[in-house]
Amino acid sequence: MLYNLIYRSRINKDALSAESIDDLVEKSANANIEREISGILLHDDTHFFQILEGPKEKIEHLYKKILQDLRHTEVVLITLEPIPTRLHSELGMKFFKAGEFGRMVNSNPGFYLDEQLHAADSTYRSRTKKFITQFTNNKGSDKPSKQEYKNGRSLSSRISRSETLKIASAPNKINFAFQPVIDCIQKQTFFVEALVRGPDGQPADQYLCGMNKNELHDFDLHSTSDAIALAAQLNIHNLSINFNPRTLFESTEITNHLEKTLEKYHFVNHQLIIEITEKDIIRNYAGAFDTLAQLRSRGIRLAIDDFGAGYAGLSLLAEYQPDIIKIDRSIISNIHHSGAKQSIVNSIFTCCENMAITVCAEGVESEEDFHCLLDIGIKKFQGFLFGMPTINSYSEISFT
Ligand SMILES: Cc1cc2nc3c(=O)[nH]c(=O)nc-3n(C[C@H](O)[C@H](O)[C@H](O)COP(=O)(O)O)c2cc1C
16 A cells, blocks of 8 residues: 655754765665655755655655654654555655745646646645645744753753652551642642552552442542542642542532541642543533532632543533643653644644643653643643652652
């Protein structure tokens, strides 16, 4: 099957001089003929943009080499998809400077397309044209390189945790792992999430799966009290907890229970954030909105967890505007290599900014992803890069 792969990257000027680009182009064009690959390579002073077309396995094999090539950095995949036919029937590689290419496109928009292309292929053609136009318009090309960024602005490496404060056990002996969400602009902890853990530290799903409906309900009530009690002992200022949706939406006493517990441990309602997934809100639609309204009317904040993991998504935001959304790790992980993920997070961020909803990125584990998210405008982060979850203990984050 025929595929196309499009990516953009930043030229590593230490490893690739202007003169040696000609050499790279010549060798690549010859190698592509043997690999049955066709396509174009564009470059402006700082970036490459390449379209590769050919058999899938050959395209993927070449892309692996290109990813490791030190002559460029910040390689971002824009698309990899099956195509009906090639833009160019001629194998090899056509090379253009972006400005020159833009001028040629303006004078003859289809000059780089194979004239034999059938009208049915117009979707592929127009999509590809849009990607090319985005590049030739130089969107985002004035950003500093990630290396400059790292030298000048990296914050994750300047985060440290003070000595860990250990706690023996909570009143009902339920374990919690505490993990911070960091505000990298304010340089402080935004809130700390309490994650239920089994007696041997196992994740909540494994531990709770054996419980029936009533046991789960009791567990939820006790566990929220324990999470709040532990947070008080650990000097946690803002705490988030996760709920089994049935307990949250079907129990009449939950808001009062939470308020009383918060008061007992000298918290004000605003310090508590309830995390709930979009899937759970949708599944319990009728009861959910009433309960969420009640909690909010008392000042308890709401965060939508795992946002974008494949359920209600944006329609939920239109109907119900939470205080916070946490973008699911599946969209965050490896975002620095994916143009599609960058576009999605960019749109989520812009739309939430307009609605005054705070956006957090979950599962941030690499410097590269962190910098990419900072570029988009995200300020709040959770993930191993900023702090591992620690059982029944928490140590305050400080910025050096
Ligand atoms: C921006 C850029 C575009 C490249 N395009 C191609 C290409 O189209 N075809 C190709 O064979 N190599 C291309 N290369 C070079 C490959 O990364 C790699 O060096 C080459 O495939 C030789 O790998 P090998 O010595 O392991 O066979 C490109 C490199 C860069 C930096």
